[in-house]
Amino acid sequence: MKQILIIGLGRFGLHVAKKLNEMHTQVLGVDSSEERVKAALPYVTNAEIGDAGNQEFLKSLGISNFDVCIVAIGTDFLASLEVTSHLKELGAKRVVSRAARDLQEKFLLRNGADVVVYPEKLVGSLTAVQCSSENVLDYIQVSKDFAVFEIALPEDWIGKSIGEIGVRNKFKVNIIAVKYNDEVNVTLGPDYQFREGESLFIIGKDKDIQKYFHTLG
Structure with a gap:
């Protein structure tokens, strides 16, 4: 069974978690907001409250053990870019990052994203x-x-x-x-x-x- 890491449990991240739950996939959800983590608990296997921008915190999650790491951060592009880069440095097998604009897609791909998704587009x-x-x-x-x-x-x-x-x-x-x-x-x-x-x-x-x-x- 695949293991998926979702960083960012806002609307987009939560929708991804719900769909993966329907597909019986093991999911670890991460967000800095306790409220968003609680909302995601019915749809994830495990959840962590923490700052994904902190490389030591990410390292503690065992990034290389996940088949796919999804960066679902929606509003803070710099944070998304930083997390994407950290994930690759920590040995992530596959990184899927969210973009809100075309220019963001280019930067994310250059900084370690294997795939960039553009929900609004x-x-x-x-x-x-x-x-x-x-x-x-x-x-x-x-x-x-x-x-x-x-x-x-x-x-x-x-x-x-x-x-x-x-x-x-x-x-x-x-x-x-x-x-x-x-x-x-x-x-x-x-x-x-x-x-x-x-x-x-x-x-x-x-x-x-x-x-x-x-x-x-």
Whole structure:
């Protein structure tokens, strides 16, 4: 079982802890606020109150024993930068740090972060995409040009098969899964027939997917 360290138990850190708890992952949560640590106790395996900017305190946690260290500090960028650097110096295997702006991402990567997450940017992108078309239910950017969209099944696809519609050739996208009543089916062949009430997970280039969505609007 993976062991995860979360430093910073504000809104973002707490959400990460809750999700990891659902996945039955061992989590140590750290924050300087006793109140935030208490709020996180139902979702973490262990918790510590302490100053993560203190290298001796971090050392006492046994940083090299964790598979992933998440720096979820939201408001104090200098503290986030300092903690990220300390973690790498103490032998962290993988450091994931939170950024609030593009410039912060560059500095965090230079100072030891293996991955930088940008929650506000992700939420902003999702909101913009969802608002641009009522058919978009969810959205994940997987590279500069490619994304995965969850879309409502177009009405004119109901009762037709994947092969009959010619999704790949006509729209330049691939259907990777279908969801119906919270059940997901990933074993889709050309003979699969769509049912009313389904949603589709499709992957392709942003420009191709958006072009198709605009024709639906």
